[in-house]
Amino acid sequence: MKHVLTIAGSDCSGGAGIQADLKTFSALGTYGMSVITSVVAENTSRVISIHDLPPSVLSDQLDAVFEDIQVDAVKVGMLSDVTIMETVVHKLTFYKPPFIVIDPVMSAKGGQALMKSDALTALIDKIVPLAYILTPNIPEAETMTGLSITTVEDMKIAANRIYSMGSKYVLLKGGHLKGAALDLLYDGNSYTTYSSERILTKNTHGTGCTFSSAITACLAKGLPVEKAIDKAKEYITGAIRHALPIGKGHGPTNHFFSFYR
Ligand SMILES: Nc1ncnc2c1ncn2[C@@H]1O[C@H](COP(=O)(O)OP(=O)(O)O)[C@@H](O)[C@H]1O
Numbered sequence: 001m002k003h004v005l006t007i008a009g010s011d012c013s014g015g016a017g018i019q020a021d022l023k024t025f026s027a028l029g030t031y032g033m034s035v036i037t038s039v040v041a042e043n044t045s046r047v048i049s050i051h052d053l054p055p056s057v058l059s060d061q062l063d064a065v066f067e068d069i070q071v072d073a074v075k076v077g078m079l080s081d082v083t084i085m086e087t088v089v090h091k092l093t094f095y096k097p098p099f100i101v102i103d104p105v106m107s108a109k110g111g112q113a114l115m116k117s118d119a120l121t122a123l124i125d126k127i128v129p130l131a132y133i134l135t136p137n138i139p140e141a142e143t144m145t146g147l148s149i150t151t152v153e154d155m156k157i158a159a160n161r162i163y164s165m166g167s168k169y170v171l172l173k174g175g176h177l178k179g180a181a182l183d184l185l186y187d188g189n190s191y192t193t194y195s196s197e198r199i200l201t202k203n204t205h206g207t208g209c210t211f212s213s214a215i216t217a218c219l220a221k222g223l224p225v226e227k228a229i230d231k232a233k234e235y236i237t238g239a240i241r242h243a244l245p246i247g248k249g250h251g252p253t254n255h256f257f258s259f260y261r
Protein backbone atom coordinates (compact mmCIF):
# COMPACT_ATOMS: atom_id res chain seq x y z
CA MET A 1 0.00 0.00 0.00
CA LYS A 2 1.26 3.51 -0.85
CA HIS A 3 1.69 6.15 1.86
CA VAL A 4 0.30 9.62 1.27
CA LEU A 5 0.66 12.74 3.41
CA THR A 6 -1.52 15.84 3.59
CA ILE A 7 -0.14 19.10 5.00
CA ALA A 8 -3.26 21.19 5.53
CA GLY A 9 -5.71 22.85 7.89
CA SER A 10 -8.21 21.00 10.07
CA ASP A 11 -11.92 21.47 9.30
CA CYS A 12 -13.77 20.30 12.43
CA SER A 13 -17.00 19.87 10.43
CA GLY A 14 -15.27 17.17 8.39
CA GLY A 15 -15.95 18.44 4.86
CA ALA A 16 -12.69 20.06 3.77
CA GLY A 17 -9.04 20.25 4.84
CA ILE A 18 -7.26 17.26 6.31
CA GLN A 19 -10.52 15.48 7.06
CA ALA A 20 -11.53 15.47 3.37
CA ASP A 21 -7.98 14.55 2.39
CA LEU A 22 -7.76 11.53 4.71
CA LYS A 23 -11.19 10.24 3.61
CA THR A 24 -10.12 10.54 -0.03
CA PHE A 25 -6.80 8.76 0.62
CA SER A 26 -8.63 5.86 2.28
CA ALA A 27 -11.33 5.63 -0.37
CA LEU A 28 -8.62 5.37 -3.01
CA GLY A 29 -6.81 2.58 -1.18
CA THR A 30 -3.82 4.50 0.18
CA TYR A 31 -2.48 4.92 3.73
CA GLY A 32 -3.14 8.52 4.79
CA MET A 33 -1.10 10.70 7.16
CA SER A 34 -1.70 14.32 8.19
CA VAL A 35 0.37 17.28 9.30
CA ILE A 36 -1.90 20.04 10.58
CA THR A 37 -1.01 23.67 9.77
CA SER A 38 -3.99 25.46 11.36
CA VAL A 39 -7.04 24.49 13.36
CA VAL A 40 -10.05 26.10 11.69
CA ALA A 41 -13.34 26.31 13.57
CA GLU A 42 -15.63 26.12 10.55
CA ASN A 43 -18.74 24.43 9.26
CA THR A 44 -20.78 24.30 6.05
CA SER A 45 -21.80 27.97 6.46
CA ARG A 46 -19.02 29.95 8.11
CA VAL A 47 -15.53 30.20 9.55
CA ILE A 48 -15.60 31.12 13.24
CA SER A 49 -11.87 31.26 13.98
CA ILE A 50 -8.45 30.19 12.74
CA HIS A 51 -5.66 29.07 15.05
CA ASP A 52 -2.30 28.72 13.30
CA LEU A 53 0.00 26.17 14.88
CA PRO A 54 3.46 27.40 15.93
CA PRO A 55 6.19 26.65 13.35
CA SER A 56 7.97 24.28 15.77
CA VAL A 57 4.81 22.14 16.06
CA LEU A 58 4.61 22.04 12.28
CA SER A 59 8.30 21.08 11.93
CA ASP A 60 7.99 18.39 14.59
CA GLN A 61 5.00 16.81 12.86
CA LEU A 62 6.87 16.80 9.53
CA ASP A 63 9.95 15.23 11.15
CA ALA A 64 7.77 12.63 12.90
CA VAL A 65 6.30 11.49 9.61
CA PHE A 66 9.36 11.68 7.37
CA GLU A 67 11.93 10.19 9.76
CA ASP A 68 9.84 7.07 10.21
CA ILE A 69 7.65 6.32 7.20
CA GLN A 70 8.27 6.39 3.46
CA VAL A 71 6.12 9.11 1.88
CA ASP A 72 5.07 8.33 -1.72
CA ALA A 73 3.31 11.64 -2.39
CA VAL A 74 2.36 14.82 -0.54
CA LYS A 75 -0.65 17.09 -0.88
CA VAL A 76 -0.34 20.64 0.47
CA GLY A 77 -3.50 22.60 1.30
CA MET A 78 -4.14 25.59 3.59
CA LEU A 79 -0.98 27.57 4.51
CA SER A 80 -2.23 30.60 6.35
CA ASP A 81 0.84 32.81 6.62
CA VAL A 82 4.45 33.39 5.55
CA THR A 83 5.98 31.63 8.58
CA ILE A 84 3.99 28.47 7.92
CA MET A 85 4.95 28.61 4.24
CA GLU A 86 8.65 29.01 5.07
CA THR A 87 8.56 26.04 7.44
CA VAL A 88 6.91 23.83 4.82
CA VAL A 89 9.42 24.93 2.15
CA HIS A 90 12.33 24.21 4.49
CA LYS A 91 11.15 20.68 5.37
CA LEU A 92 9.95 19.61 1.92
CA THR A 93 13.21 20.82 0.36
CA PHE A 94 15.06 18.74 2.93
CA TYR A 95 12.96 15.54 2.68
CA LYS A 96 12.28 15.75 -1.10
CA PRO A 97 9.16 13.53 -1.42
CA PRO A 98 8.65 12.21 -4.99
CA PHE A 99 5.41 14.11 -5.79
CA ILE A 100 4.08 17.34 -4.28
CA VAL A 101 0.56 18.44 -5.28
CA ILE A 102 -0.23 21.95 -4.06
CA ASP A 103 -3.73 23.38 -3.73
CA PRO A 104 -3.15 27.13 -3.14
CA VAL A 105 -6.10 27.50 -0.76
CA MET A 106 -7.05 31.14 -0.20
CA SER A 107 -10.62 31.07 1.08
CA ALA A 108 -13.51 28.90 2.25
CA LYS A 109 -16.63 28.41 0.09
CA GLY A 110 -18.41 31.13 2.08
CA GLY A 111 -15.68 33.59 1.04
CA GLN A 112 -13.79 33.87 4.35
CA ALA A 113 -10.01 34.19 3.97
CA LEU A 114 -7.88 31.15 4.91
CA MET A 115 -4.61 32.71 3.71
CA LYS A 116 -3.41 36.14 4.86
CA SER A 117 -3.23 38.57 1.93
CA ASP A 118 0.39 39.52 2.73
CA ALA A 119 1.39 35.88 2.13
CA LEU A 120 0.68 36.06 -1.62
CA THR A 121 4.27 36.91 -2.57
CA ALA A 122 5.65 34.02 -0.48
CA LEU A 123 3.07 31.68 -2.02
CA ILE A 124 4.20 32.64 -5.54
CA ASP A 125 7.95 32.88 -4.90
CA LYS A 126 8.46 30.01 -2.44
CA ILE A 127 5.54 27.55 -2.51
CA VAL A 128 4.65 27.39 -6.22
CA PRO A 129 8.15 26.26 -7.32
CA LEU A 130 7.82 23.21 -5.03
CA ALA A 131 4.75 21.97 -6.90
CA TYR A 132 4.71 19.03 -9.25
CA ILE A 133 1.06 19.91 -9.90
CA LEU A 134 -0.47 23.21 -8.71
CA THR A 135 -4.29 23.19 -8.61
CA PRO A 136 -5.65 26.76 -8.35
CA ASN A 137 -9.37 27.48 -8.75
CA ILE A 138 -10.52 30.48 -10.80
CA PRO A 139 -10.47 33.11 -7.99
CA GLU A 140 -7.03 31.87 -6.82
CA ALA A 141 -5.66 32.05 -10.37
CA GLU A 142 -7.10 35.57 -10.71
CA THR A 143 -5.41 36.64 -7.48
CA MET A 144 -2.10 35.11 -8.53
CA THR A 145 -2.08 36.65 -12.01
CA GLY A 146 -4.20 39.81 -11.69
CA LEU A 147 -6.18 38.58 -14.73
CA SER A 148 -9.94 38.27 -15.01
CA ILE A 149 -10.88 34.72 -16.07
CA THR A 150 -14.28 34.05 -17.64
CA THR A 151 -13.57 31.83 -20.67
CA VAL A 152 -11.44 28.80 -21.54
CA GLU A 153 -9.16 31.14 -23.53
CA ASP A 154 -8.67 33.22 -20.35
CA MET A 155 -7.91 29.99 -18.46
CA LYS A 156 -5.16 29.17 -20.98
CA ILE A 157 -3.54 32.59 -20.57
CA ALA A 158 -3.69 32.34 -16.76
CA ALA A 159 -2.35 28.75 -16.72
CA ASN A 160 0.54 29.87 -18.88
CA ARG A 161 1.30 32.78 -16.54
CA ILE A 162 1.15 30.54 -13.44
CA TYR A 163 3.33 27.91 -15.12
CA SER A 164 6.04 30.55 -15.51
CA MET A 165 5.98 30.96 -11.69
CA GLY A 166 7.67 27.56 -11.48
CA SER A 167 5.34 24.59 -10.99
CA LYS A 168 5.89 21.59 -13.27
CA TYR A 169 2.19 21.31 -14.17
CA VAL A 170 -0.67 23.74 -13.65
CA LEU A 171 -4.20 22.34 -13.36
CA LEU A 172 -6.58 25.29 -13.43
CA LYS A 173 -9.99 24.20 -12.12
CA GLY A 174 -13.09 25.63 -13.75
CA GLY A 175 -15.57 24.84 -10.98
CA HIS A 176 -16.32 28.56 -10.51
CA LEU A 177 -17.21 29.23 -14.17
CA LYS A 178 -20.53 28.49 -15.91
CA GLY A 179 -21.31 25.53 -18.19
CA ALA A 180 -19.44 22.22 -18.01
CA ALA A 181 -17.07 21.66 -15.06
CA LEU A 182 -13.94 22.00 -17.18
CA ASP A 183 -10.39 21.88 -15.80
CA LEU A 184 -7.31 22.77 -17.85
CA LEU A 185 -3.86 21.16 -17.50
CA TYR A 186 -0.79 22.98 -18.83
CA ASP A 187 2.65 21.34 -18.91
CA GLY A 188 4.59 24.17 -20.57
CA ASN A 189 3.87 22.82 -24.06
CA SER A 190 0.27 21.81 -24.49
CA TYR A 191 -3.15 22.01 -22.86
CA THR A 192 -5.30 19.05 -21.85
CA THR A 193 -8.90 19.52 -20.74
CA TYR A 194 -10.86 17.41 -18.27
CA SER A 195 -14.57 17.99 -18.44
CA SER A 196 -17.69 16.69 -16.75
CA GLU A 197 -21.27 17.87 -16.70
CA ARG A 198 -21.97 20.52 -14.06
CA ILE A 199 -23.96 19.05 -11.18
CA LEU A 200 -26.58 21.48 -9.91
CA THR A 201 -25.90 21.50 -6.19
CA LYS A 202 -24.86 23.90 -3.47
CA ASN A 203 -23.02 21.09 -1.67
CA THR A 204 -19.48 21.83 -2.79
CA HIS A 205 -17.67 22.18 0.55
CA GLY A 206 -14.35 20.38 0.13
CA THR A 207 -14.39 19.89 -3.65
CA GLY A 208 -10.91 21.37 -4.17
CA CYS A 209 -9.44 19.46 -1.22
CA THR A 210 -10.99 16.20 -2.39
CA PHE A 211 -9.82 16.67 -5.99
CA SER A 212 -6.19 17.50 -5.12
CA SER A 213 -6.03 14.61 -2.62
CA ALA A 214 -7.41 12.19 -5.20
CA ILE A 215 -4.74 13.32 -7.68
CA THR A 216 -2.06 12.86 -5.00
CA ALA A 217 -3.25 9.34 -4.14
CA CYS A 218 -3.30 8.36 -7.83
CA LEU A 219 0.24 9.70 -8.39
CA ALA A 220 1.43 7.74 -5.34
CA LYS A 221 -0.10 4.63 -6.88
CA GLY A 222 2.08 5.14 -9.95
CA LEU A 223 -0.37 6.57 -12.47
CA PRO A 224 1.09 9.03 -14.98
CA VAL A 225 -0.12 12.64 -14.57
CA GLU A 226 -2.86 12.59 -17.24
CA LYS A 227 -4.30 9.27 -15.95
CA ALA A 228 -4.07 10.39 -12.31
CA ILE A 229 -6.10 13.51 -13.12
CA ASP A 230 -8.59 11.48 -15.19
CA LYS A 231 -9.21 9.12 -12.30
CA ALA A 232 -9.37 11.97 -9.76
CA LYS A 233 -11.87 13.81 -11.97
CA GLU A 234 -14.06 10.71 -12.03
CA TYR A 235 -13.75 10.52 -8.22
CA ILE A 236 -14.59 14.19 -7.54
CA THR A 237 -17.55 14.11 -9.93
CA GLY A 238 -19.02 11.11 -8.05
CA ALA A 239 -18.26 12.70 -4.68
CA ILE A 240 -20.12 15.88 -5.75
CA ARG A 241 -23.00 14.00 -7.38
CA HIS A 242 -23.57 12.18 -4.08
CA ALA A 243 -22.60 15.14 -1.84
CA LEU A 244 -24.32 15.14 1.54
CA PRO A 245 -27.10 17.69 2.15
CA ILE A 246 -26.02 18.26 5.75
CA GLY A 247 -25.56 21.57 7.56
CA LYS A 248 -27.12 24.90 6.69
CA GLY A 249 -24.65 25.95 4.00
CA HIS A 250 -22.51 24.12 1.46
CA GLY A 251 -22.72 20.42 2.32
CA PRO A 252 -19.62 18.20 2.00
CA THR A 253 -18.42 15.83 -0.72
CA ASN A 254 -19.24 12.16 -0.14
CA HIS A 255 -16.37 9.67 -0.10
CA PHE A 256 -18.41 6.51 0.17
CA PHE A 257 -20.70 7.06 -2.80
CA SER A 258 -19.34 4.04 -4.67
CA PHE A 259 -20.88 1.68 -2.10
CA TYR A 260 -24.34 3.08 -2.83
CA ARG A 261 -24.30 3.23 -6.63
N1 LIG B 1 -21.11 21.75 -9.63
C1 LIG B 1 -20.10 20.98 -10.08
N2 LIG B 1 -20.35 19.90 -10.84
C2 LIG B 1 -19.34 19.11 -11.29
N3 LIG B 1 -18.05 19.34 -11.00
C3 LIG B 1 -17.73 20.41 -10.25
C4 LIG B 1 -18.73 21.28 -9.73
N4 LIG B 1 -18.13 22.25 -8.98
C5 LIG B 1 -16.80 21.98 -9.01
N5 LIG B 1 -16.55 20.89 -9.80
C6 LIG B 1 -15.25 20.27 -10.04
O1 LIG B 1 -14.68 20.01 -8.77
C7 LIG B 1 -13.26 20.14 -8.82
C8 LIG B 1 -12.83 21.18 -7.79
O2 LIG B 1 -13.00 22.44 -8.38
P1 LIG B 1 -13.41 23.80 -7.65
O3 LIG B 1 -14.74 23.63 -7.02
O4 LIG B 1 -13.27 24.87 -8.68
O5 LIG B 1 -12.29 23.89 -6.54
P2 LIG B 1 -12.23 24.75 -5.19
O6 LIG B 1 -12.92 23.93 -4.13
O7 LIG B 1 -10.76 24.89 -4.98
O8 LIG B 1 -12.95 26.04 -5.45
C9 LIG B 1 -12.95 20.51 -10.29
O9 LIG B 1 -12.72 19.32 -11.02
C10 LIG B 1 -14.23 21.17 -10.75
O10 LIG B 1 -14.39 21.13 -12.16
Ligand SMILES: Cc1ncc(COP(=O)(O)O)c(N)n1
Residues within 6 Å of the ligand: 008, 009, 010, 011, 016, 017, 018, 040, 042, 077, 078, 105, 107, 108, 109, 114, 204, 205, 206, 207, 208, 209, 210
Ligand atom coordinates in the same frame (compact mmCIF):
# COMPACT_ATOMS: atom_id res chain seq x y z
C1 LIG C 1 -9.16 23.79 6.56
C2 LIG C 1 -9.70 24.10 5.20
N1 LIG C 1 -8.91 23.92 4.12
C3 LIG C 1 -9.41 24.20 2.89
C4 LIG C 1 -10.70 24.67 2.73
C5 LIG C 1 -11.23 24.98 1.36
O1 LIG C 1 -12.01 23.91 0.91
P1 LIG C 1 -12.58 23.69 -0.57
O2 LIG C 1 -12.00 24.75 -1.47
O3 LIG C 1 -12.12 22.32 -0.98
O4 LIG C 1 -14.07 23.80 -0.44
C6 LIG C 1 -11.49 24.83 3.88
N2 LIG C 1 -12.76 25.28 3.81
N3 LIG C 1 -10.95 24.55 5.11
